[in-house]
Amino acid sequence: MGIESTKEKLASTGQTFRFGPETILKLATAATLVVLAAVVIFVVIGAVRSVLLVDLDLDLILTAVVNSLVIAAGAVVVALPVGLLSALYITELAPSKPAKMFWTTIKVLSAVPSVVIGFIGLVWLGYYESSQGTSPLRLYPAASLLLALMVYPSLASFLIEHFRRISPSLRASSYALGASRWQTIVYTVYPAARSSIAAAGFFGLGRTMGDTAIVLMLWQAAARSSLTASQDHRLFTVPTAIVMGAELGWHHSELFPMAMLIMILSLAISSLGRRFMQSHWRVQE
């Protein structure tokens, strides 16, 4: 009988070190951490070296960081309320069939790459055709809107996934007390969902801040259409500045400090988002 025969095999497990599955998994974890540490250390060392060795163009760095944040915040300000309404619509109001259709649509379209949205934006905004060139300041709202279009589906599906986790019994007990649907949304669903809305805001901020293609394409379009714009770095966000730096050799010394700044910002934003999620779960229990 098989069970008896494996007895001895299993009995040999002692306290001594054994090269088993756990060792392999530990090695895999260690290798993963080494790779990730390599990325971080590479950026940090580059940044420290630039800070120590060269005079940094602080103005450029500051402009890029502020631009990134302002454009990303603009996108979130547009996309978050719309996403929130869509999530409420799907989880609280819609009958199941339209809800499913809506959900599938936004979930699938959340995968559309940002280059495509940048491309569509250029086609519709017609920057290429405009003869006298475009002031970079006009590009801010355009960039925010396109980024909002890019992030809206992911933001809405993020919210929907979290709204669905709010226990149905919470809603049921609210209805059982005679609350209307609207009261249930305002007094029961919203308080339970508040922290995930905040988390969604941070999620959207991280996504839009880190995006490269849309702003890059807008900037290049503007730079092509007028010479003044090509000298003007006022629209640079951190990722675009890094790309232009690497491609054209501009501001070589600022690349790493900027990359490190965006790394820190992204870490801060995602950990803030996570903190909100955690408090959310504590509320749930």
Next chain:
Amino acid sequence: MRDRHSPQTYTGGIIYSSIILISWLAAGILIFYVGYLVFRGFGPLVRFFRDGAFAETDNILLPLWFRTLSLLFGGALLALPLAIGAGVYLSEYARENRLKQWMLAAVGGLAEMPPIVYGLFGWGALAPYFGEGKQTLIFLLTSAVWLLPQLVSVTYSALKEVPVSFRRDSLALGGSRWQTTWGALMPCAGRFLAAEALGGMARVGGETAPVIMIAAAWPSFHGQSLSTLPYHLYRSVVESGEVASPHHFGTALLLVLTSVCLQGAALRLKRTGDSLAGSVHERERGRWY
């Protein structure tokens, strides 16, 4: 019964209809631009696959598409063994302590890092190290490094989604942790894992920043031999005089179709996975008993 907030009232009705209106308006914009892409790009795409090439470019879309997909899947295959190993270790073996919290935070933070950071790594570290002519390898490694933290956290959360009772019962029958992971947890978590991994790949495959950066390591070369669909779209839009050319629409449509197919497959996998887990009545999470 009527009350101040009920939908039967005038304001209630307005609020309701505006929620519905705005939601569908937003979805409508999405559907509209995709529809517009299909409208403008479908003809060129068909012509393209029929005739093999566009007149105005030397590039051929089909090889480009294959290269995009194979680079993507290649990167994922490189990252997957490490990622699954690390995810399983963190979720099933590591003890609950500070170190584990730190490791999870690091992996989660790096998974959400902007792609430009990984692009910078490819451009500044991998490209000089491997040198010119190894662009494919460099790009493979860059996407593997970018996918790695994403796949680790996907594996981790997939395993954490499995009801703890499966783990408990398998161990109680005398299974080792290893047997439990593969025999009881993975059959349940596997779908979720595959779905999330596909979703992550859809995102990585459509991203331009790493390719732009790696291509920038050799300015003369402009990524000729490395071109992927998103990079090709970016470069030809930026460099051509006419934005709205049929070639661009065809490329954009192919890119959208590819991403949407990956994401759709992910969604399907996840849905069947959901119904599987949903039929487990007792969903105790977090505690063993």
Next chain:
Amino acid sequence: MVLVRHPKLVVRNLSVYYGDFQALSSISLNIPSGAATAVIGGSGAGKSSLLRSLCRMNELWDNVRTEGQVLLDGHDIYGPDADVTEVRRRVGLIARHPSPFPKSIFENVAYGPRLHGVRDRRELDEIVKRSLKQAGLWNEVKGRLQEFALNLSPGQKARLCIARALAVQPEVLLIDDPAYNLDPVSAAKIEDLILELKQEYTLVLATNSMQQAGRVSDYIAFLSEGFLVEFGPTSDVFARPKDKRTEDYITGRFS
């Protein structure tokens, strides 16, 4: 200490801590072989903790500390040469919520033997059939072994979990709250099953129902707040409880 002729499990000064909280305080107990021992006590008394420490399932938490000895046939299961998986195979634990794996009925029962290296299909067929028969489920499921196990009724699920545990040929079966959340008919079936199983296996049941303990057990161990208050043959404990707390619990008076 009550004399037990052939103890299968000997518990010596067993203490279990969750972090700083002591859930079991120096329990000593001889669990007789080939009989059913009921561990009773109120909620939070430590019944499940005791059961889990008899098959080393407590170790799955990182904050658990176990002191003392548990001898299975004279060998300490916490000793340095003990093999955890082997201990868990010989001492089966059936948890309070019956939760089959999301697989077919056959795969559920075959899961354990497969873990321990049984590959031969015919042998597996035989084990599955025997275990389902022992668990009294064979007649209900014999035509549909490939069906999804989660579609069974709660009572059938409970018996499937027992069959799954029996398939690895354990020597001791620990059952936490049999008949928890079951309707009276299914509960009666489980109790009949327990009466049958105790002919062949050493059973330890955790329950907070005195009636159930009275119906199925031969020995009773009464726990209160982590202490073993009383242990003895069921009839003795019912007829002449030595401790005031046991008497209160039996008669349904709680302070």
